[in-house]
Amino acid sequence: MLTDWGPHLPAFLVLLAYLWLPGLALLWAFGQRGGRILLTAPAFSVAVVGLTGVVLDLVGIPYGALAQVVAAVVLAALAWLVGRLLPRGGHVPGSYAAGAEPGATPGDGRRWLFPAGAAAGLAIGAVLLVRRMASVIGHPEALAQRWDNIFHLNAIRYVLETGNGSTLTLNRMVSPESAIALYPAAWHQLASLVVPLTGDSVLVAHNLTLLAVAGLVWPASCIFLVRCLVGPSPVAAVVAGTAAAGFSVFPLGLMAWGPLFPNILALALAPVSLGLLVRLLGPGVTADRTARTPDAAGRVRLAASLAVTLGALFVSQPNAFLALLVVAVPLAATAWWLGLRAAAGARRRGPALGLAAVAVVVVTAWLLLWNVLTTDRAWDPFTSFGRGVGEAVMFTANGRDDVPWVLVLLTAAGVYAAISRRRLRWVVLGHLSLVLLYAVSAGGEEGPWREWLTGGWYVDSYRLAATLPLTAVPLAALGAAHVVEALAAGAAALASFAGRPGAGRAAHPVAAVVLLALAVPYSQVESLTQATRWGKQYYAWEGPENILTRDEYELLEELEELTDPDDVIAVNPWNGGSLAFAVAERPVTQYHVGTPDPLVQEVVTGIDAAVPGSPACEAAEELDVRYVLDFGTQFIIPDDPAALAYTGVNAVDPAVDLNLVLVERNGEAALYEVVGCDAP
Known part of the structure; x- marks a missing residue:
């Protein structure tokens, strides 16, 4: 090791x-x-x-x-x-601590x-x-x-x-x-x-x-x-x-x-x-x-x-x-x-x-x-x-x-x-x-x-x-x-x-x-x-409340080849998507868990089924969102209502969510491109 x-x-x-x-x-x-x-x-x-x-x-x-x-x-x-x-x-003359002899340092000859x-x-x-x-x-x-x-x-x-x-x-x-x-x-x-x-x-x-x-x-x-x-x-x-x-x-x-x-x-x-x-x-x-x-x-x-x-x-x-x-x-x-x-x-x-x-x-x-x-x-x-x-x-x-x-x-x-x-x-x-x-x-x-x-x-x-x-x-x-x-x-x-x-x-x-x-x-x-046992379980790749699985981490490592440096990626921070920034230098819609601002909220709740001119598409355009990371519904805090609110980037189904097209999948982790917001 x-x-x-x-x-x-x-x-x-x-x-x-x-x-x-x-x-x-x-x-x-x-x-x-x-x-x-x-x-x-x-x-x-x-x-x-x-x-x-x-x-x-x-x-x-x-x-x-x-x-x-x-x-x-x-x-x-x-x-x-x-x-x-x-x-x-320096020091006040004659101010040694009690027990020490003025003019001599205890341990002289053995200072090493x-x-x-x-x-x-x-x-x-x-x-x-x-x-x-x-x-x-x-x-x-x-x-x-x-x-x-x-x-x-x-x-x-x-x-x-x-x-x-x-x-x-x-x-x-x-x-x-x-x-x-x-x-x-x-x-x-x-x-x-x-x-x-x-x-x-x-x-x-x-x-x-x-x-x-x-x-x-x-x-x-x-x-x-x-x-x-x-x-x-x-x-x-x-x-x-x-x-x-x-x-x-x-x-x-x-x-x-x-x-x-x-x-x-x-x-x-x-x-x-x-x-x-x-x-x-x-x-x-x-x-x-x-x-x-x-x-x-x-x-x-x-x-x-x-x-x-x-x-x-x-x-x-x-x-x-x-x-x-x-x-x-x-x-x-x-x-x-x-x-x-x-x-x-x-x-x-x-x-x-x-x-x-x-x-x-x-x-x-x-x-x-x-x-x-x-x-x-x-x-x-x-x-x-x-x-x-x-x-x-x-x-x-x-x-x-x-x-x-x-x-x-x-x-x-x-x-x-x-x-x-x-x-x-x-x-x-x-x-x-x-x-x-x-x-x-x-x-x-x-x-x-x-x-x-x-x-x-x-x-x-x-x-x-x-x-x-x-x-x-x-x-x-x-x-x-x-x-x-x-x-x-x-x-x-x-x-x-x-x-x-x-x-x-x-x-x-x-x-x-x-x-x-x-x-x-x-x-x-x-x-x-x-x-040590407690620590190891939190550094392991698999667990019920993990930020990232190994599949997700490996997909993050591929983002540098799959996306351009200025492409913003829509993520759910509660399932680790935010770490696309730390791992692959890609900007994301949210860098830590918390309440998203209104524009981000529009994207993460509606980008999967958005159509040209919709609030989600307009927000995506303003934020320069080009991709979506879907890391599923394994959250840091299971079933937390705040985590579940990211309905547009959780468990995407390409057969239904026509605004997104699959770019790369690694196990359960997937990267989608936003394609349906462009007007015909």
């Missing part, structure tokens, strides 16, 4: 270059150094991609690979200029251990994730046979065809008359950049983007967050990468639900934003013993970096920003309380009043953002609130049967360690907040409070379940480091008691090896196997 992906390796490597190189260039130009920029670069690259799409659309320059490369160079140059204008930045652990964690997580996701997808040209994928695949082609890669206007694909048509575009931009390298296959480019983002960017982001919270612990780094591949709710859960690919991109970047926020607030909110309080210039640089990554979340999917807002509440409250206590202890009224004013401003801004990003669309509850809490705590959300015990136990150990170390108690509170939001969406009582709390996720338990690893991964990594320390301390004490203190020196590495040898394989348990 993996051999099917081999021919697309060059395109995959180019995609990785788009994900890493612009961010690395931006960070380097801004004056950032060190190995951590390798972990954070994709967040900055996505921000570059998203900003490029918006700016190019505003100035009327088509978006594409060349424009993206030039824009990345220009933005790196601007970052270099800004970096030279800003003070270099964390980079090695980070590399191992990223490699393990990437291999586990890519292998499993490739197994779910199957063939490189397979597609997730789900509702949202019609839009996503067509949107990638839309970026290529129109040169519009702007988040402000991408939704013009379905609302062409809108001046502002917001839809997060970063996912579709990234995929569009490699379509020409895949034999012009939108489906292959889309799947490669999924493997790159969920398989490499996500574990890299998690390792960075753990570094900010736990410090340079190689054990924590390896477990972070491993745990990133161990939760069935993300990314596998969103591959089969929706599918929500922009959400996958945004959540893959969210740990970077959270890690930068931790660094900005200083050592009082982290267990990293090497952390120091940034000075004023350092805070400005960190704030600028954080703002860039937040921009990346907005051009990817604002849902992830909402999750960040939730976790930021206990984090910011902890930092604020520490500052207030320090000001009160020093009897400094000015800083105390300043902190009070900051609290008012921050709370007001938080509420404004929350209300702006919430919606009134809601999914119904399907369980009880208490059971929803249990599902979130045990990572068995949305009907999963098997508990990933290794991750549950490591997360529990992390909760204990965070509470014990005080500085990380906010992580526990942030995790519990996400648990409660999932429970509210899954089993909360319907009403305005439920909608207000979870409306930013459409009160969708699948979206909220996918946010749980944002805090669970660092807790599991912290728990692993804590368990190793406890085992090593016990073994060292036992060796000393036995009169062999020298043997105690090997206790820590031995404990680390034993824990990792158990955690890595046992993180890949039945819960992931179940998620």
